[in-house]
Amino acid sequence: MKSKIQLICRSVSYLLLISLCLVNQIGKAQDIIIPVETKNNALVLQVTQNKDLSNIYIGKKLGNPAEYANIPGHYKQGTDYSDGTLNSAYSTAGSRNLFEPAVTVTHADGNKSLDLRYVSHKVTRTDNNVSLLSILVKDPVYNFEVVLNYKSYYNEDVIEQWSVITHQEKGNVILHKFASANLYLQSRKYWLTQYHGDWATEMKPEEVQLTHGIKTLDSKLGTRANLFQPSVFMLSLDKPATEDEGTVLYGSVEWSGNFRVDLELDNKDNLRLIAGMNNYASDYTLKPKEVFTTPAFLYTMSDKGKGDASRNLHNWARNYRILDGKGNRLTLLNNWEATYFDFDEPKLFELIKDTKKLGVDLFLLDDGWFANKYPRNGDVTGLGDWGVNKKKLPNGVASLVQEATKNGVKFGIWIEPEMVSPKSELYEKHPDWVVKQPQRPEHYLRNQLVLDLTNPKVQDFVYGIVDDLFTENPDLAYVKWDCNTVVFNAYSAHLKNQSHFYIEYMRGLYQVLERIRAKYPKVPMMLCSGGGGRVDYAALKYFTEFWPSDNTDPLERIFMQWEYSYFYPSVTSSNHVTDWGKQPIKFRTDVAMMGKLGFDIVVSKLSANELKFCQDAIKSYDAVKSVIWQGDLYRLADPRVNSIASLVYIDDKKSTGVMFNYLVSNRYGEGSKLPVRLKGLDPNKTYRIKELNIYPETKTSIDETKSYTGDFLMTVGFNPEVNEKRTSVVLQINEI
Template sequence: MSIVINNSKNVFLLQTVSNSYAFGIDDQGLVRHLYWGKRIEAVEDFEMPVLTEVSTNDPVYEITPEEFPVYGSLRYKEHCLKVTFADGTREVVYEYVGYQIEKTEAYDELILELKDQYYALKIELHYKVYEKYDLMERFVVLHNESNEAMEVEQLQSGQFHIPYEDLNFTNVHGHWGAEQQRFVQKVSYGKILIENRRGISSHNHNPYFILDKDATETSGDVYFGALRRTGNFSGVVEQTPYGETLVQLGLNAHDFCLKLQAGETFTSPAIICGYSNSGFETMSHNLHNFAKDFILRAGLRPVLYNSWEATEFGVTCEEQKKLAKRAQELGAELFVVDDGWFGERNGIENGLGDWYVNEEKFPNGIDELIKEVKSLGLLFGIWVEPEMVNPPTKLYAEHPDWIYHFDTRESDTSRGQYVLDMTKVEVQNFVYQMLDDLLSYHEIDYIKWDANRPISQTNLHKDIWYRHIEAVYDIVKKLKEKHPNVLFEACASGGGRIDYGILGIFDDFWTSDNTDAYDRLTVQDSYSYIYPIKAMRAWVTDCPNFISNRMISMKFRFHSAMMGTLGIGCNILKFTEEDSNLSKEMIALYKKIRPIIQEGDFYRLQNTSENDYHLYEYTKDAEGLVFAFLPQTKIGHRKVTVKLRGLKKEAVYSVILETKEIKKSGAYLMQHGFDLCLTGDYASTLIQFKEIERR
C-alpha cells in the first residue's frame, strides 16, 4: 500500500518503491513533518516528538517542523499561506478535521482536511503518490465557505523539511541566449531566494529545487521538487538554527493578491517531488519517466525545418516553397514558417495582432504554400505570438483598452510591442478564435507559440500574474480538444517558458535562441537534470553563429542537435554538395535512433580525461548510443575512458567505435569501459551499441 495510516497516533506514511514520507497531527492539532528518506516499513515506528520552547524568543510555533506553516501566532518563519479575512483579521489558526483517500490506476491520493477555527476557510493538503516512480505530487486547495470574500496574499504549495545542514543547492541562472546555466551553491545561514516577477518563467531562474549532500551522478542523497506553474514563482531555501533545511515553492507573493469570493475554490500549482539515495541520475530518470508516461503526448517528435534564419522577416511564398522542397530532399518531416508571414510584418515594430496573411508575400493566400508543402509529404507549421500587439496595428487601433495599462500612465513598449490583457474574456475569445480559424481553415500541424517580452502596467488587479497564464493554458487545451493532432511548441524568446506547468499543455520546448552547438551542450546538460529529452528542441544552424560568431563543423552541430528533438534552421539553399550529403546522412541516422533518444533513458557520463570531453548515453531496451564531444584539444593524445551505465552485467554487447567493433560484457563496459580519443577542435562522434547475447 502506498498510503499507510496509524489512526491511534494520527501518523500518515506515504510509501513509494524505495522511499517513505511521514507526517502526523500533534497534540496541538498542528500538521508536523516526521520523515523523508529511504523506505521504512512500519508506521508504528514513528513517534510524535514533544516540543518545548528553547526560550521565549524561540517559541514552539517557530521551531515546529510544520508541513504547511500559516501566517499568524508566534510564527516568524517563512509561511505558506497568508489570508486577510473580510473583517480585516490577518491570521490563520487551523485545526485538523480529518482525511480522505482516493485511489486511481495511476496514483493514490491522500487529502488532509484542515479548517480555520473561526472563519469558514477550509484548507486541503493533497498528496498524490506515484509509487513506482518514487515521486509525490503536492498541492493545496482553498475553499471559501463563507458569505464574504477573503484575500489570499501568499500561497506556497508546500514546505519540505530536509534533516541536514550544509547542503548543496542547484538551480540555473542566465539571460536571453544563455538560459539553463547550472549553478551549485552551499546552503548556509541566511536564505536563498529564486523567483521570477516578469510573467513568464524567465531566463534567469527555473521553478525547481535540488538539494544534495555531496551527491554524485550515482551516489548520495538528493531531494528535489519541480513546480507545475508557468509565470511568477518563488522558492526559498533556508538552513535553520535548529539543524534542518527548509524549502518552500509556489506562487510569488510579489504584487500578488487573490480575492477568493464567497463559495469559491482555488487550487495551488502542484509540486512534483522526490528523494534519491543514489544520486542525480535516479532523480532525472524518475522525473523523465513520469513526464513521458503522464504528461507528454505519445508518439515520436518529427524532424523539423524552420525557415527563420534563412529568411528572417523577408518571407515570400516562392522562397518558402524552395526551402520546403530542399528540406524534404534532406529528410525533414515538418516545415515551419516562422515570423513574418502576417499583417504588415517586415520587422519587430508592426504586425502583431493583425493575424491575416500578408497579400504581398502570399498573393494567392498561404494555402498555396501549404498545398506545396503537403504535396512533398511534409507536415506544415507556423509561428505566432498571440499574447502581443504592436501599436501601429489595426487591432490596437480598434481595441487600445485590450493591453495591460493604467489610465494615468503611458504603457511601456518592449521589442516594439504591448502585452494583451489575457485576463479579459474578450481578449481570450479573440486569441482563441484567431488560432481556431488558422487551424480550421488551413492544414496546419504545428504551432510555434512565442512570447518575446515581460509584462508591465498590470492593471488594477493583483491576480493577473496567475490569471494570464491560466488563460494561455485554457486556450491551448481548448484548441487541442478541437484539433487533437496539432503539436504546440512553447517558446518565450528562447527558453523563457521551460517548466512543468506548460509541459503537456505544450508538446515541445524551444530551449534557447542560442543555437551555437558548443553553447547548447551546457544548456542541454542543465536542462536534462529535471526536464525530459523528448521535449527538448535543438537545431542545426549556420556558422558563424549569430551569437557566438563561432565556426563549428557541421558534424559537431548535428551531433549536438541530435541529443534532443532534431530541427534544422540553416539556409539550406546555400548548402554545398558536401553539406547536403552530410545532412541527409545525419537526418537519416537520427530517424533510426530517434526512439532511443526521445523515449529511452538518459545518462550524463563521467569525463575521466584532462581534456574537456562531454559524454552522454541513451539506452532503450537492448540498444543504446553515446554522443562524445571534444570542443578543443587541450592536451594532445590524452584519451578518455568511457564507462557506460544502465547495462545488464551478464549480457554481451556489441559496441561500434567508428569502423571497429568490440564485444564485451555489460559488467566490463560499466566497470572497465573502453578508450576513446578525439583530436582537434569541435570533434565529435556517435557510438552505437546493442545487446547481442546473455551469458
C-alpha cells in the first residue's frame, strides 16, 4: 500500500512539474523551469527568453517546485559580463562565454565560435525510480546540436549526465573539448577532497579549500589511468563535510581512460564544474551525421554528510551498475606469493589441495602459466603468447581444472590481454599491433608495451584469449584481468587520425568486454591494474570486483579500503590475506574481511593454530558476508584521526550487523579508551553482541550474555576493547 501511495505522489509531482513548465512557457516565455528531482535533491535548469539554458540550482529539493523559479532573483553577486552564460548548462567558446568551456569546436568553414540555444526537451521514464531528461540545444547559425542527458535515480539520489554531439555541416567539424557535464554551484566556500598516489600508495586523500582560478584533476596515461590520480572526488559546500554533517557532492567520471575534471571559481565566487573525457591530444574529427557520445559523469549529493552520500552511491552501484551487484562472490586462494613464476603441475596440484584444506571456494592461478619460445619465467618475456607453457603444464590448464573439480573447488586464471612483451612471438609476428612511435625508441613499464585496441584485429585477438580459455575449459570459473603498463609513444599503425587514439583505444576495450559479457555473462572477473590503476564505474559494468592495491600490508590496507569505501561498495573490493606486513594472521584476516575475502599465502607453512583460525574465520565470513556486501556502511572511527579504526555494516532490516575494529597506532597504551557509538540500528530494538574470529586457545573479553537497545548502542556506544593485545576485533550484532 505504501509503495502505491509513493507511486501516486511521484506521478502527481511529475505532472506538476510538466504543468509548471507549460504555465511558464505561456505566461512568461523567459522562465521555462526544468527540474530534475530525486528523493532529497534537485538539479534545476532554466531557459531564458533568448533560449539560453542555465543551471540555476543544485541542492536539497524544495517542497513546492513552483518556487524554483524564484531562486535566481535572490543572488545579488554583481555583473555577468558573459551576458547570461556564466551559469550555462553546457558552456561554449568563441562567443559570449569568458570562462572555461565545456565544448569547443572548429566548424567545417574554419570558424571556432559556438553558441548553443534551447530547442526542446523530453522526459522518458524507465520505471518508477529511473527517469531520463534529454534537452536539445542547437547553434542558431551552424547546423550543430547537442543533446544533454540527465538520468536520475530517484531513491538513490544519483544522477548520471552525458552529452550527445552531432552536426550536419558541409564538411567535418573538429571537436577540441567535449565534456560530459557542466554544473554550476553557488555557496560561500568550497572544499575539495581529491586523491593521489602511485603503485602501492593508492587513494591518499587531500582536502583543500578551492581558490579563484581553475583546479584540474586529470590523467593522460591512456591505460591504468588512475595510477597517479583517480577520477573520483568530493566537494563540500560552505564547510568541510564530516561523516554525518554537511553538504557534499561526490563525483566520478565513468571512463577507464584519460579523464578531466575542471573546477573553476569565478569572479562571482561561484563554482563551475566541468567533467568528462580528457581532450588532451584528442581533437576529434566529427563527420556529418556522425554521433559522438561522451561517457557519463556520475554524482550524488547529500546534506547529511559523507556517510549518507556513500550509502547513496553504494545502493546505486549494487542496483544498477556493478556486474551481479547483488550476487555471490568467491573466496579464493591465489598462488602468486607462494610461487611467483616458479611452479609446475605437481606444485599447483598441492596448492589446489591446500585450497580445499583452507576452506575457500576457488584456486586462482596467477602470472607465468603461458609462452614457450620465450617462456614466462619472469616479467621480461612471453606476454602476448597465450599458449600454455608445456614444460610447466604438460597437460595444459585442463588438468588443473580437473584437479580443482576433483578437490571440490573451482579454478580461476590470470591474464593480461592488453599488453605484450617486446620479447614474444606476438611482437615478432605483429609489430604493427603494438602502440609505439615508428621513429622513436621504445619505452617500457614492467618490460611491456600496449597492444593497439583501436585495431579490430587486435580486438579479435584479445577477445580470443578469453574465448579460447573458456572453450577449452568450460568449467573455468574466474578471471583476473590485469593491466600493468601505461601508454608511451602513443601511435597507432591502424588509425589514420592519431588524434583519435586515446578515445578509440578505450572504445576498443569496451567492445571487447561487451563481446565477452555477451557470451559469458556471469563469470566473475577481477578488474586489476597493477593495483588500483583502473577502478571506475564504466569498467565495473563488466567486472564483479576490483583489486584496490598490490600493497596488501593490512595496516596500509585499512587506510586504502577506508578511502575506497566512500565511492565503492564492499562487494567490489578484493582483499587478500598475504605475508605483507608484520601483523599476525588474525589481524590480516580481519582486515581482508572488510570486503571480498581472499588468501595469497603458503597454507602448508601455517601453524596448526593459524590454519584452524583461518578455517574458522572463513566459516564465520560465509555466515555474515551478505551483511558485509549488501548492508549499509557506517564509518564510526576514522583511522586518520583516531588510534583505532571502526566501521559497521547493517542489514536493511536493522537486525544484524558486522563491526570491524582495528588498532592503527603503536603508541603506548593506545586503544579503544572510549565506547564507539554505533549507527544505523533501530533504537527500539534490543541486540546482543558476539565476537567473531577468536584465535584458538584464546577467549573473548566481551560479555556476550548482555543485551543492549539500539538507543544505548547509538547514544552511549560499545567498547570493542581494542588494545595492544587485541589489535583487531570483529563483532556480530544480532537482534534478540
